[in-house]
Amino acid sequence: xxxxxxxxxxxxxxxxxxxxxxxxxxxxxxxxxxxxxxxxxxxxxxxxxxxxxxxxxxxxxxxxxxxxxxxxxxxxxxxxxxxxxxxxxxxxxxxxxxxxxxxxxxxxxxxxxxxxxxxxxxxxxxxxxxxxxxxxxxxxxxxxxxxxxxxxxxxxxxxxxxxxxxxxxxxxxxxxxxxxxxxxxxxxxxxxxxxxxxxxxxxxxxxxxxxxxxxxxxxxxxxxxxxxxxxxxxxxxxxxxxxxxxxxxxxxxxxxxxxxxxxxxxxxxxxxxxxxxxxxxxxxxxxxxxxxxxxxxxxxxxxxxxxxxxxxxxxxxxxxxxxxxxxxxxxxxxxxxxxxxxxxxxxxxxxxxxxxxxxxxxxxxxxxxxxxxxxxxxxxxxxxxxxxxxxxxxxxxxxxxxxxxxxxxxxxxxxxxxxxxxxxxxxxxxxxxxxxxx
Amino acid sequence: xxxxxxxxxxxxxxxxxxxxxxxxxxxxxxxxxxxxxxxxxxxxxxxxxxxxxxxxxxxxxxxxxxxxxxxxxxxxxxxxxxxxxxxxxxxxxxxxxxxxxxxxxxxxxxxxxxxxxxxxxxxxxxxxxxxxxxxxxxxxxxxxxxxxxxxxxxxxxxxxxxxxxxxxxxxxxxxxxxxxxxxxxxxxxxxxxxxxxxxxxxxxxxxxxxxxxxxxxxxxxxxxxxxxxxxxxxxxxxxxxxxxxxxxxxxxxxxxxxxxxxxxxxxxxxxxxxxxxxxxxxxxxxxxxxxxxxxxxxxxxxxxxxxxxxxxxxxxxxxxxxxxxxxxxxxxxxxxxxxxxxxxxxxxxxxxxxxxxxxxxxxxxxxxxxxxxxxxxxxxxxxxxxxxxxxxxxxxxxxxxxxxxxxxxxxxxxxxxxxxxxxxxxxxxxxxxxxxxx
Numbered sequence: 001x002x003x004x005x006x007x008x009x010x011x012x013x014x015x016x017x018x019x020x021x022x023x024x025x026x027x028x029x030x031x032x033x034x035x036x037x038x039x040x041x042x043x044x045x046x047x048x049x050x051x052x053x054x055x056x057x058x059x060x061x062x063x064x065x066x067x068x069x070x071x072x073x074x075x076x077x078x079x080x081x082x083x084x085x086x087x088x089x090x091x092x093x094x095x096x097x098x099x100x101x102x103x104x105x106x107x108x109x110x111x112x113x114x115x116x117x118x119x120x121x122x123x124x125x126x127x128x129x130x131x132x133x134x135x136x137x138x139x140x141x142x143x144x145x146x147x148x149x150x151x152x153x154x155x156x157x158x159x160x161x162x163x164x165x166x167x168x169x170x171x172x173x174x175x176x177x178x179x180x181x182x183x184x185x186x187x188x189x190x191x192x193x194x195x196x197x198x199x200x201x202x203x204x205x206x207x208x209x210x211x212x213x214x215x216x217x218x219x220x221x222x223x224x225x226x227x228x229x230x231x232x233x234x235x236x237x238x239x240x241x242x243x244x245x246x247x248x249x250x251x252x253x254x255x256x257x258x259x260x261x262x263x264x265x266x267x268x269x270x271x272x273x274x275x276x277x278x279x280x281x282x283x284x285x286x287x288x289x290x291x292x293x294x295x296x297x298x299x300x301x302x303x304x305x306x307x308x309x310x311x312x313x314x315x316x317x318x319x320x321x322x323x324x325x326x327x328x329x330x331x332x333x334x335x336x337x338x339x340x341x342x343x344x345x346x347x348x349x350x351x352x353x354x355x356x357x358x359x360x361x362x363x364x365x366x367x368x369x370x371x372x373x374x375x376x377x378x379x380x381x382x383x384x385x386x387x388x389x390x391x392x393x394x395x396x397x398x399x400x401x402x403x404x405x406x407x408x409x410x411x412x413x414x415x416x417x418x419x420x421x422x423x424x425x426x427x428x429x430x431x432x433x434x435x436x437x438x
Numbered sequence: 439x440x441x442x443x444x445x446x447x448x449x450x451x452x453x454x455x456x457x458x459x460x461x462x463x464x465x466x467x468x469x470x471x472x473x474x475x476x477x478x479x480x481x482x483x484x485x486x487x488x489x490x491x492x493x494x495x496x497x498x499x500x501x502x503x504x505x506x507x508x509x510x511x512x513x514x515x516x517x518x519x520x521x522x523x524x525x526x527x528x529x530x531x532x533x534x535x536x537x538x539x540x541x542x543x544x545x546x547x548x549x550x551x552x553x554x555x556x557x558x559x560x561x562x563x564x565x566x567x568x569x570x571x572x573x574x575x576x577x578x579x580x581x582x583x584x585x586x587x588x589x590x591x592x593x594x595x596x597x598x599x600x601x602x603x604x605x606x607x608x609x610x611x612x613x614x615x616x617x618x619x620x621x622x623x624x625x626x627x628x629x630x631x632x633x634x635x636x637x638x639x640x641x642x643x644x645x646x647x648x649x650x651x652x653x654x655x656x657x658x659x660x661x662x663x664x665x666x667x668x669x670x671x672x673x674x675x676x677x678x679x680x681x682x683x684x685x686x687x688x689x690x691x692x693x694x695x696x697x698x699x700x701x702x703x704x705x706x707x708x709x710x711x712x713x714x715x716x717x718x719x720x721x722x723x724x725x726x727x728x729x730x731x732x733x734x735x736x737x738x739x740x741x742x743x744x745x746x747x748x749x750x751x752x753x754x755x756x757x758x759x760x761x762x763x764x765x766x767x768x769x770x771x772x773x774x775x776x777x778x779x780x781x782x783x784x785x786x787x788x789x790x791x792x793x794x795x796x797x798x799x800x801x802x803x804x805x806x807x808x809x810x811x812x813x814x815x816x817x818x819x820x821x822x823x824x825x826x827x828x829x830x831x832x833x834x835x836x837x838x839x840x841x842x843x844x845x846x847x848x849x850x851x852x853x854x855x856x857x858x859x860x861x862x863x864x865x866x867x868x869x870x871x872x873x874x875x876x
Binding site for chain 2: 004006038
């Protein structure tokens with residue numbers, strides 16, 4: 001067949017990019033597990049009627065059918081478009097075998113039939129954490145989520161050089177309580193306008209509130225003032241109080257959000273009272289996350305509290321969750337070459353082959369090195385040594401082993417006697433390193 | 439919604455089963471990388487016309503379409519049913535950016551619309567390795583594959599208690615050369631009958647060869663005799679020679695297979711000259727693998743040499759590969775409870791909470807433990823200590839931390855003073871262990 005063309009919206013990495021992705025996923029998994037989250041995977045397909053329950057996303061679903069569907073094939077299936085719908089189904093299906101509160105993480109591809117564009121993919125990788133309770137879930141779990149996210153982003157920055165990130169947090173109770181305290185009956189109509197704050201600015205939002213919703217100028221002004229409040233410590237509470245609005249729901253939201261920023265205690269976790277997106281879906285805390293310096297990418301990780309993740313009619317499962325858009329974060333960095341790996345193969349050592357009848361000796365040397373966890377490949381051809389060295393160079397393999405007892409660092413040219421049963425490369429050479437691109 | 443029912447053919451694991459699967463995949467990945475294989479992932483979908491090229495599998499393909507497909511959506515897509523077709527496409531698409539011979543591994547789900555039955559799934563996980571060359575690929579690479587497979591299966595056995603496995607190897611050149619040396623013009627017709635050897639026995643195969651193909655009794659007898667030869671050292675070569683057939687292709691196949699079993703040097707790698715399945719597709723070495731004691735499951739890992747993995751008309755890419763059926767191996771072991779994990783969560787420690795106003799102190803203790811790589815969760819509720827201990831017990835968490843400086847092994851009841859900034863659990867308790875089921 002002719003050279004195939006890439007499918008738009010379905011990103012794939014070359015081996016060096018995949019090494020970056022693997023290292024990111026290792027850190028994500030390790031951090032989730034340090035916080036006590038257990039891994040699950042769900043099947044890629046769900047019944048179509050479950051997927052289509054959220055009306056607005058319906059057009060983005062990929063339907064899955066057997067090419068020659070038989071009569072017994074009545075189930076209509078679609079690919080999952082997030083990891084929340086399948087997790088809710090998993091919780092209901094297996095509730096009897098799970099211990100609640102149940103802390104799970106899930107790292108899987110999801111599919112959406114959206115028109116592909118920058119930052120939008122048809123197949124992409126998400127890494128989700130959720131804590132779900134049976135009937136009830138204490139508010140303090142909302143505080144845990146940003147602690148995990150902080151740990152993940154700070155390790156990705158410190159260990160792999162990814163950009164730092166800032167988690168913006170708001171609380172539906174706070175906004176709704178504030179609006180109700182002002183005598184507003186339809187808080188969601190206000191939220192829809194406040195959602196445009198970043199795009200059109202505070203004055204234009206105020207005009208929308210007065211013109212479209214008929215709010216008094218002083219009321220609209222206070223809604224806009226609320227949206228303008230942000231901060232990474234509890235001082236935001238006094239700023240809200242200074243606006244002179246009182247409501248029980250507002251107090252509850254203030255207390256929850258204040259506790260969250262106090263416990264996080266980081267300039268990378270900010271209370272940001274203009275965060276409105278998702279407030280319709282979520283019922284308390286909401287999170288959005290921006291890469292510092294790449295805010296125009298939009299939120300790369302988000303989530304929040306929902307009073308009912310799932311319900312079987314008798315039991316309700318409230319939850320709080322957060323989803324890292326792994327592809328959304330990595331695909332632009334890798335595609336633009338801003339981040340890469342020091343080599344395209346895991347091998348730290350290439351064992352040279354003098355002549356084809358000495359290949360079995362080379363295989364034996366390789367086995368001795370591997371027994372101590374060193375990644376090794378044997379040269380595919382008994383070429384001249386110069387050619388074998390260039391083979392290693394092209395892949396970024398740092399060491400070439402010659403004969404029984406000699407190893408060369410091909411970067412420095414230094415060659416030393418060594419015993420294949422005890423030699424170790426420096427720790428930094430053992431695995432490919434993730435580095436800034438050229 | 440009501441309690442959902444599982445979808446037949448789409449296995450999912452509970453958290454303890456998933457821990458087993460993760461541990462297996464860690465070993466698979468680590469071993470592949472020790473042998474210098476680089477990871478890639480391909481998208482889940484391929485153009486339907488590529489998937490449907492192999493006629494016999496056509497009915498098993500899952501077609502993927504947007505629920506509301508637009509006019510611009512002309513590409514017909516299907517879910518991949520193996521990892522070979524997408525890998526061949528990846529090689530052609532990215533050949534200019536890859537270094538050959540290219541050694542890759544790929545661990546992904548695949549989908550087949552087969553009727554689900556024991557050992558057959560509609561969604562299952564495969565772990566593939568392939569070595570692919572540009573224009574040529576030396577025969578010695580066929581010897582590498584079983585060395586990797588041996589390493590994987592022996593680690594799965596030694597470290598996780600999975601059954602041992604035996605890799606059965608044959609060579610298309612050997613069989614075809616033998617048949618041609620006997621004057622047979624259609625070797626594949628003979629192979630199709632020999633393929634029934636295990637099921638119907640040698641005598642019945644001989645009858646098929648004489649009755650259906652019209653072979654002379656003495657010729658048929660020698661074909662059956664060849665199929666009966668097996669062994670884990672080079673002595674099989676003399677047994678073949680004793681049948682008195684000569685042909686260049688036979689000699690070539692004998693040399694390749696003899697080298698393979700000699701280098702492997704293991705009773706778990708046997709030359710088995712009745713292995714016929716796949717010989718039509720493969721062009722040289724073929725591998726099948728059976729779990730010792732569970733041979734009735736059929737081959738759980740297989741592969742072989744193909745002269746043309748892919749071709750763009752100008753360049754041909756020959757390869758040799760092997761695919762581990764991860765779900766096929768694990769799903770029965772996990773479902774029957776023959777293998778499980780010592781706990782259902784990663785947490786080694788539960789930090790108890792005295793009272794809700796001391797929660798932040800517990801969170802601080804947890805952070806200090808995590809900084810040394812200990813997986814920790816904080817108790818969700820400031821219950822009586824007995825209740826918090828039972829919370830840990832139910833999940834298999836071995837340690838409960840009390841206050842600032844006290845940790846209890848809840849299995850032995852032993853409680854000791856400890857510093858959260860230096861205490862470490864015994865290595866065996868750090869991660870959940872994979873163990874035989876009860």
